[in-house]
Amino acid sequence: MAFVPHSSSVGQRWRLFCLSLVLAVTAALLGAPAATAEVQHPRQQWMRESTAGLFLHWGMFTAPRHTDCATWEHDVTAGGWSPDYWVDEARKLGASYIVLATFHSRLGYARPWPSKIPGSCSTDRDFLGELVNAGKAKGIKVMLYMTDDPQWHNEVAGVRTLDSDAYSAYKGEKVDLTTREGFGRFSYDQFFEVMENYPDLAGFWIDNDNEYWESHQLYEQIRAKRPSWLLTNNNEDTPIMDTVSNEQKTGMTPAYDYPSAAFTPMPRISEGDYKLPTSGDWWYDGKDHPVDFRQSTGRYITNAGSSMKSLMAETAMVNGRFPPSQQAYNDFMAGWTAPIRSSMEGTEGGGYMYGGMQPGFWNDGAHGVITVGPGAVTQYVHVVTRPRTDMVRLRDNGYRATRVTDVRTGKDVAFSQSGGYLTILDIADWDPYDTVFKVETDGRQHSYYPQKSLRAAASSAADGHPGGAVVDGSDGNYWDSDGRLPASVTIDLGNLRRATSLAVNQREWSPTHARSTFGRPEDSARIKDYAVSASDDGRHWRTVRAGALPSARGVQLIDIGEQKARYLKLDVRNTWAGPQAPDFFGRLRIDEIKVAYGAPVSGSAQVPLEAESRRNDRDGAVRASACGACSGSARLVGFGGGSRNSVTFHDVTAAEAGNYRLQFDHTAGAAASLSVRVNGAAAIDVPVPAGNPDVPGSTAVSVPLTAGANTVEVFSTASRGPGLDRIVVGPLPPASYVPKTTMTVEPHGLQWVGAGQQSVQVTAELRLDADDALDGVRLAPKAPAGWTVEGGPATASSLRLGQTLKARWTLLSPPGADVTPTTVPVTAEFLTLGTPHTVTQNVGIRPRPADRVFMREAEDSRNRLGTAGLTGCSPCSGGEKVRNIGGSAAADVLFPDVTVDRAGTYPLFIDYTVNGDRSFLVSVDGGAPVEAAVSGIGNSTPQTTSVPVTLTAGSHTIRVYNDRKSAPDLDRLSLGQP
Template sequence: MKLVRRLAVLAAAMTTLLGVVTTTQQASAELFNPRQDWLRDASGGLFLHWGMRTAPGFRDGASWEKAITDGGWKADYWVDEAQKLNAKYLVLASFHSRLGYGRAWPSKIPGSAHTERDFLRETIDAAKAKGLHVILYMTDDPQWHAEGGWEQLDSAAYSAYKGKNVDLTTRDGFGEYSYDNIVEVMQNYPDLSGFWIDNDNAYWERNKLYERIRAERPNFLLSNNNEDTPIMDTISNEQKVGMTPAYDYPQATYTPAPRLTEACFKLPDKGSWWYTGSDQDVSAQLNLGRYVTNTGSSIKSLMAETAMINGKFPPKQEAYNTWFAQTIAPIKESIDGTEGGGYLYGGLQPGFWNDGAHGVTTIKKDQPSQQYVHVLTAPSTGNTLKVRDNGYLVGRVSDLRTGKPLRFSQRDGTLTVEGITWDANDTVLKVQTLGGQLFQWPRQLVTATASAETATAPAVNLVDGNFQNFWDNGGKLPVSLDFKLPVKLPVSSVAINQREWSVSYARSATEQSARIKDYTVSVSDDGVTWTALKTAQLPSARGVHFVDFPRTWTKFVRVEVASTWAAATAPKFFQQLKIDEVRLSF
């Protein structure tokens, strides 16, 4: 260990002498924009499906509005419940294809029901008073216009308003109607924070709706559901299931950071996104786990609850909100102001650990030496956790909930923490590191080449320190990645951040993981004669992963990838491999 520490000091000195590689580049306006700052600082939001067909259901705006008002609806209630969930924004969905296309605000545009009382304005004002934001959901879809046995769209009234025949039950006709509604809202509510789109309509695209929003309301965020649209700020991922463990929501996402990414999911176990008359169970640990794992991947959790017509949530959802607030109160510092660990921001390795343990890591934005390990599934036996240190030198470990210092040691790239008392929901270890990734050779010392690459994604990107650049094999396997040091130096592992552009498990025959499967690692003194040290498999998993071998003094390291995880049934991902960054560890 003394040798390793001396090498770490040497590596740190080399980094200082060589200068620090910048990790940012001039990106497109839609990847980074000041309007996104508040959402980047948030960990979650509250999704409110609340409209004409909320139980018991209504067929006209007047009776819908009367029931809401008579029930005692207050916007402050939603804001207070959102704060229990540590949410920083609300997404209001009343103009929804399954909820009667009702508008919970006054409108001069005929075509579907609306209220005279301005529930949208009241919600925005209540949210602003407590530092929260409101985004408005807008649908593109007319197909459910007669669901429930009654017509919800009035083509005749809208046609008279427009002075031409428009059939609102067609996609083009409804596209025009919803376009007009979006523009009206945009003009009347400048302090709205944006639109949540579900999904694109060809009329909108032909008539440059998004470009108009950008021009007239440059502060508005735009989010699209299940589709990464370049002009949008955010891609949302709806109700993903099938992961192991079930709470590990990011396994089903496919968008590399720093793109703003959201996960939208229902908190009730069963039923619709809106209230249909029943008080459904809420799986507390499942939903807490979703929230924490999303935070561990810098993904925003948009949590859906089923408001009743008076705005209140059913008792089991209210109870969950209270439980959630109490559960995360002692660990909020590991959530707020953090990024996911093990990705472009650095940090300890997330995922599966020893003896079946599983969880994620987070890292403070303004203090990267402060990291956190969230153990959502404890080891099957014992009170010890082993986590890959990703090159960090650790100075202190404690239990965040109690403040109790914990025994720890580091060896062969692994941080071992002992004497842990497991929390039933989320054991959080506070890990203080000393400096940066001191057990990894500076990127500036390493030259990367590959046996295959594309013109826009060459091998030099593997060691440029910029996660917005990446290497692409161009679909060629096997492929060799060679890393050259200036002189013979000790190396014991290769830390690899593969691009998070695919799911990490086989969701379907066509949606699979484009990550390394079979590999061989070799070393060489001259780059000509190679000695194979290890042949093995990497797991199909998110975050940083390691190709390990006995510590060897060498000038060249080669990782030869023989196969990836995606099958031929997934042509978009089959034999495709993209890697953001590679580091050599000692």
């Protein structure tokens, strides 16, 4: 059915008839309500088989900027533009598709195709059609970018990129393209024209939603007219879309670990959309911006390791060619990916629903991902950040390795496997960006109980997501604790059985690290503090393991030692999410829990510095003891009483003299200590925390070694010392390395105070988010000149993963004077392997202007942000603002405790930023809202408006929101004199 525009009332009725027909056809085609699309559908197969796409930015504003469409088209053609060049460059990147972004708000809303619909630049030459045909000839799909946003129509002074008059004449009625509704109508027409004229297009990449599209069932009509086309949406998971694209996520650790910012669980298709040029107005300014090879290749690999597609954004020049830096990267990728193509094509991310070993942080600073072939029999270990030593050690998740080869060289590599770990040894051929090992396995059929033999029940569960979902063998079903924590799930093994570990696959529905991007507060809904208990009868329980799991994607392994039980219970005490992320706070979802009854042993090589090795000298009562969870399946026990019961390692070598990291893998049921003496020097005491006596933990210290061979003697001065599995020696982390922590200081946001002496309550919490222990921790504010602090520093001898240090203080300003602009630093000091580090957050305090009776930042920690969130804004007051207000009742900002000392009508001043026309709604104490309609020219230009509010004497709550439409970004509220 062709799209035929009409403007008369008859035409209106015709459109309604067509719409009803289209919706009927849609329902018939999809076999389901039109509002819901399939997570998996045959039309998606080509995208699922893809590794990457090229996000091509190019338009009328591509430098040198053109303001006349015909001139731009002439210069494009005269410059020698060729669609085959773009297709060939995409293939160099390993891309299977191109997203052409020209109808873009920052590129002049250019349409490089002939169009009968006036309103923005449209060319006579059919560049889009030529690209689609060139791609089809070489197996490259083409998708078309469509924007929802008219706000940049006046970005260039004196240039009209949206022609409302021409479009209005075409429609036969007045339409303002600079409004969201008017632009929605204009762009709505584009969809249908493109669908009619380009049947070989692969679909639309849609930059967020427009209300007009949604109210006119655009997506349902696309499904009906082009059922084979894909729909992608940017930064939100819209049910009818095939793909969720995660645009420009930053701030991760490591910086290339793009999947840690994703929020959509498999098997939904997800893209990581990132720019290759690393600076400036890269999408159009024509400059040769550098490409960070390290970060870009890291993103490419880690995305593949999470079954995400890498959508790499580049910008072509007017003639279609790429600037030299981008061209060089494309050329590099063509050669660099060729030897490892087998590990990327036809594979899925390992450690998730497709099986495979555990991705993430490995030994000695290593980080990487796993890709797996069908059934995870063949797996690929991608070492993106190499360890500081020449071996890689990772959790095997029960897969027994039979052979390991270096994919780039084809050489066999020595390996050892025991205790739940695969260790790849003596690695010499390190690639600077991704060293890849092919691991051939014979599966894990002898390590885990079949899921169908288990039963499970939970302490609480949301409708449709019971505890039994964790053992049903389907990642499509999951347990949801219904927002209740603590929560527990109990697994029934059927009878008394051996159990050694749990493999927990949590729902990958939230980011794994705390950050704010695009104004959304995001945090990890992953398990933090947990305990595992065992029982023979389901009534009497014994705790077999307790601790914290990292905030990380992929399977998490919990060793519980050698247990014989019928029931195992996982108690989840809390998650990593904080209250600033209400969508995730207190929420728990688990896909699957598998129960292991053993660990595979394979490989002919020996892991260096095993405690039980015959190369070591044992004295006194020290002896070997079986330990299924230990490296080499054994450890040494019998320590205690001093150096008469000891083990001495003679082959601890160092290339040069200096300080090194010495790690002890130990077992201890109760807190104890080890002592280490290097080359006969004074002993160093190493505290060992309590744990499961059959499960190794790790503690590291800094020790001096000489060049060549060194002796390391280990003993314990405790009456009964811990067991020793092995020691590990490697370089210290660089001095710049600081273990990842989260420090929360309240109040957050500038504090505006009145006249006279002031008292400010400050609280702080430091949380360790990494495995590296912190020693000698001290947390305290530093009083500015004339100020005093009530309350002493908070201290801890050490912090381990997930542990926190909290404190509260009262700050008093100088008496007899008004507050002057003041910044109070709150600092955490600690040692990591003997190296001192500090983490600081500031509390800013400012005198309130004399003409204001109240003033508070939108980002102030006293406010409730709902699903809105903080984002940086350097020109704004305090350097932050609240974004993503409006569009739903939950996306609001609530200002409690707005206090005035007398009744009256006050001017409420609203500091905001906006691009275009939007409105706030303001409600006092739940009363009828007042609208504050505003207009602006940029999201980085703060402005002020005001509305009157009537207040009684006392405390009030002010709500800023817009239930139906997007509101401006909010910087600050203040009340003037009544």
